[in-house]
Amino acid sequence: MKNYRFYLMILLSFLFVAACVEDTNLEDAPPTSEDARFTFSPSSESDNVINFTADKEFFLMQWDLGNGSTAEGRTAQGRYPNAGTYTVKLTVFNNNGSAEFSQDIVIAQDDPSLLDSPTISFLTGGLSQVDGKTWVVDANRDGHFGVGPNPSSDAGDFPEWYAARALEKEGSGMYTDEYTFKLENSRFVMETNGLVYLNVEQGGNFPDAFDPGVGDLSAPYTAPDNLTWTLQEEDGGYPVLTISEGGFLGYFAGTRTYQIINIEENELFVRFVDGANEELAWYVRLVPKGMEGEAPEPEEPETGDVNFTLSDLVGEGAKTWKLKPAAGAFGVGPRPMSDEFFPNGQDISEERECLFNDLFIFSSDGEFEYDAQGDIFGEFYMGLESEGCQPESNLDGTPGAAWASGTHGFEFTAGSANTNPKITVTGTGAFIVLPKAFNGGEYTQGPPNNNASVTYTVADYDEETKELTLVIDITDSGSVWWTFVLVPNE
Incomplete structure (x- = not known):
């Protein structure tokens, strides 16, 4: 048994050295066309679906499959629905250069199933x-x-x-x-x-x-x-x-x-x-072609018919709001009150429970408080290592720390016959529902601007259900709008 182990160790050492020598040779000398050779064979799916395998491996390998498609890596697969001759090329790279090898593959007959x-x-x-x-x-x-x-x-x-x-x-x-x-x-x-x-x-x-x-x-x-x-x-x-x-x-x-x-x-x-x-x-x-239709009129939130007051917002001294746990309560689209871009009619309140439990508190003295309830829906722009629901404490020490729970100020602008009511929150990291969204843009990385203001338009308010719909345009063109539907936290 000892002799067996001894010879096995010698064999493994030899294989390791041989592999290192081969890798070193590939790195020391530019590759040749022989190094880029490859084989191919039909797949089990169809004679018109071809599997390609390179003879050797390089740190970068690029395929031109001759059918308009490209691929990278030692293996590739090409689909050829139509009969014909296709020239496939593999280019390999190392630190000192590149080389390529081409060969033709002949597809004998059409395979309509690949187009079905x-x-x-x-x-x-x-x-x-x-x-x-x-x-x-x-x-x-x-x-x-x-x-x-x-x-x-x-x-x-x-x-x-x-x-x-x-x-x-x-x-x-x-x-x-x-x-x-x-x-x-x-x-x-x-x-x-x-x-x-x-x-x-x-x-x-x-x-x-x-x-x-x-x-x-x-x-x-x-x-x-x-x-x-x-x-x-x-x-x-x-x-x-x-x-x-x-x-x-x-x-x-x-x-x-x-x-x-x-x-x-x-x-x-x-x-x-x-x-x-x-x-x-x-x-x-x-x-x-022919389905373009007519150019639409620019869409803005309907004006003049939204009856929402400061008293509705703050109640008897202070009032707490949160996202309505339903489809349409959180979304983005090409117009106000649309979630066509995301999540397109889906109810994500269970999937993002950490977002729908956030509290937004407005007080009659002009104070606005954000309470994350101990967890957040984190994204990479905040400086976090992962996205999704996670403890709010993960924001500590990150560029997005200012978006954690905190107290800020707010102003309420009453509506008129021609304008909708507006809510403006002010402070470093002040926001309603979505930290990255501001008027005319979105943060791609933290921290937020110091002592910045973000204004939300009241697009709708249902006096019976107390549902408050806020919208914000994140473009200069009025073509991307976030919509949030809030309800009192009762």
């Missing part, structure tokens, strides 16, 4: 639409274009930081471009009608780019004729749409890969990460 999904039917119009389905940016709808954080905050995937108003980008080229998805050969046709709209960081890639007067850049551009699209659908994640080199949707920010946040017969809502700044995620909402 609701997402693809919505996207292309399905088998009944031989000429495909043409989409355009939904220019007449608030929130058709915008930007938010990457990764998305806990509020969901929507243009949280900025959302364009209807027709705000008129003249940029965004609204005249058309995008046709065809089922046959996965064709993608991009008709620019002369101009495209692009992020300012991408101006160097487009000759003659210019300032259209609505922000960012526009440029003359004619898309290639041989564009294609691919779709990857995985359980538990958004479908991923990829458009081949030379094509894109709505706004070019350096990427051609899109998460499909929502797709229906008459809506396609996509998210894509900025190619020059991975902390940004852009959003574009499209509709089938």
Whole structure:
């Protein structure tokens, strides 16, 4: 037994040294095309779904699957619904350089089953639409274009930081471009009608780019004729749409890969990460050509009919309010009293019990108190290590410490025939319901501004149920509104 252990230790030592030598060689010398070789074989799902495996492993490995899709890592999988020859390329990198290896794969026949999904039917119009389905940016709808954080905050995937108003980008080229998805050969046709709209960081890639007067850049551009699209659908994640080199949707920010946040017969809502700044995620909402509708009138809270007074707010000296534990009581959308962006009609009061038990106390002497009841719904912008319900004490020593329980001041502005009542809270870290939201923006990191004021508009008050609806616009354009419905804490 001792001899067995001795020889085993020698063998393991030899293998460890050999592995180190191999890794060192890979790091010391630039890789060659031989290092980038790979094998492939059909999957069990279909002969048109191919699994690829690299012969060797490098710290960075990038695949071009020849169908418009890309992947990273030692293994990859490509889906090829249509017969044809596809050139697959693997590029490997080490500290001293890179190398690539390509080989063709031949798909013998079509596999229509790979195109048989609701997402693809919505996207292309399905088998009944031989000429495909043409989409355009939904220019007449608030929130058709915008930007938010990457990764998305806990509020969901929507243009949280900025959302364009209807027709705000008129003249940029965004609204005249058309995008046709065809089922046959996965064709993608991009008709620019002369101009495209692009992020300012991408101006160097487009000759003659210019300032259209609505922000960012526009440029003359004619898309290639041989564009294609691919779709990857995985359980538990958004479908991923990829458009081949030379094509894109709505706004070019350096990427051609899109998460499909929502797709229906008459809506396609996509998210894509900025190619020059991975902390940004852009959003574009499209509709089938001809379904754009008319531009809506700007929406504001109804005025002149909200009967809410200071006495209603403070009661007989002091009054305590909390979120109503019901759907619609906490949400964000493109207009006041909408939760279309999040949580879209869902009741999250049990999921976020720590948020719905918060108390907001208004006193007749102008004092406003926030009482978190010992727990908070924490988010990363507060400087916390995790998101979700957690002890309020986790805020101690963080940039978000001022958002803990505390006492501040408030002012009440009575309504009139033309204006709604307003509640303004003032103090470092003063807020109602949502710490990060303020007039015209949201905090992306703490601490909050010193001695700042935040004003909430009373959008509605039900004298019978005592439900108080507050709204706050976090944009300069009136296109993203948070809504909170409070009830007395009885």
